[in-house]
Amino acid sequence: MADEDFTSGDAGASLTIPQQCSALRKNGFVMLKGRPCKIVEMSTSKTGKHGHAKVHLTGLDIFTQKKYEDICPSTHNMDVPSVTRKDYQVIDITDGFLSLLDEGGEVREDLKLPEGDIGKEIEKRVSNGESFVVSVLSAMNEEHVIGTKTINA
Template sequence: MGVNYTTVGELKEGNYIVIDGEPCRVVDIQKAKTGKHGAAKANVVAVSVFTGSKKTLMAPVDQQVEVPIIEKHVGQILADTGEKLQVMDLNTYETFEMEKPTEADLASKIRPGAEIEYWTIMGRNKIVRVK
């Protein structure tokens, strides 16, 4: 599946975490002190890498959580088919289709021949930078 594990207490802003099966980047963590009975709790706010939706996780700081393994690759755009992009990995020369980025700053730079950095997270690809 492409995940590692860590505890909620070890998370920091900017880390990645899996919430509801969706890889997310942590944007805020609030840790509450231990009460009279029980463990300290943490409220984690994260944003989905693929959809941009906000997700929250409330859990004890010693609870195990999944951390997605992020593989970083370099590719070249071969064609723009309207809804998808045809991309060739510049290391393996494998060609595949992937979603177009929805972020305006990335979408404006997408053109055939452009070099891109893309991440593979949990079997899905995402363009993070156009070179």
């Protein structure tokens, strides 16, 4: 009993929860090919010779916008990722990393400046001295800035 290690402090919360395929809905989230996706299209086929209705899912990766598809019997379970969205006020950009302030006054500097249009928009707004917040989406131990919003005073 003395060789047990309880120092990690992990609550044991799962990154996904199982949900029956027939209970999934459009605009919901699902794991497709190991990636967290938003369901953009789904259709159900009739029960076939082997007795299962099949659900055809099409989803976009919530971080990369890459399209994924999968077919699953409606009675089987699929993993649904635990997706959270949080807003942070942008303080500054240092060496390609964002300095962000949350509602509790805590500063975090571990999020990279995103590439592409969102990254350019953030850089432009910081250099103009604007006050704005970014929305950070997190799922499956990944976090990405997905958008910006102006703070209404």
